[in-house]
Amino acid sequence: MKILVTGATGNVGGEVVRCLIERGIEVRALARKPESVKFPTGVEVVPGDLTDPDSIRAAMNGVEKLFLLNAVVADELTQALITYGIAKRAAIKHVAYVSVYKADRFLDVPHFASKVAVENALKEFGIPYTILRPGYFFQNDLSLKPLLENVGIYPMPIGNAGISAIDSRDVAGAAAVTLTQPGHEGQTYNLVSSSQITGPGNAALWSKALGKPIAYTGEDFDGFEKQMSSQMPAWMAYDMRTMLEGYVQRGFASTQADVDRVTKLLGRAPRTYEALVQEAAGEWSKANQR
DSSP states (O other), X not given: OEEEESSTTSHHHHHHXXXXXXXXXXXXXXXXXXXXXXXXXXXXXXXXXXXXXXXXXXXXXXXXXXXXXXXXOTTHHHHHHHHHHHHHHTTOSEXXXXXXXXXXXXXXXXXXXXXXXXXXXXXXXSSOEEEEEEOEEGGGGGGGHHIIIIIOEEOOOOOSSOBOEEOHHHHHHHHHHHHHSSSOTTEEEEEOOSSOBOHHHHHHHHHHHHTSOOEEOOOOHHHHHHHHHTTSOHHHHHHHHHHHHHHHHHOBOOOHHHHHHHHHHHTSOOOOHHHHHHHHHHHHHHHHTO
């Protein structure tokens, strides 16, 4: 069995490649610039772009299953539907699609609305599918290293009520299970950790791990969007602002039933945010001593 992995150069896709290789599965990884990326030995890397149908047709040739993950981009829906449409015509046996937790409750968030549209397309046709709906990725916060270490702030406006989150490695593990074991066709899995995360709680965890005070900066969404616009396209900053504002205003909490189902799927408890913080702080400390 050979599986095509899109988004293979990202955190989740790269972990999916690794998980599949560990299971002895043949993997074909899609990359815009194959010559600039490194994968484990045995991975077939092919050039491709999700906006280029011919490259997707070529990449799909000879594979049985598809891991479909596309980035948050302005044409995300177009990319996903092109790839799924070609997979459907190629009679792919199973598609595992990465959506987002509670996507249908946040249809004012552009990339959530795109994912709901793709979910609906998956359900419309006869190709076996599994939908993976992860919460907020723990690994998003690794990009905060300069602010945590140098400024002493935790700036993500995620509020105090608690939102669902997940380690990207657990998303990859879940994907590998659904693609290689029977019984997951037509299923939707909410991928969440056992603990909810909050702004003050995350700040406290980083403060303890880094050995210095870390302050939570609160829920200034106008300021957050303005700051993000200096680091990414304005449309993306708006998308991220709308997402986080929605979390705070409408809630993004998971249930114990969600956690129990993830635990059963993975065959173990999902990783915790605290474990990610401790792991990252240890790695940062070693890097700073070099």
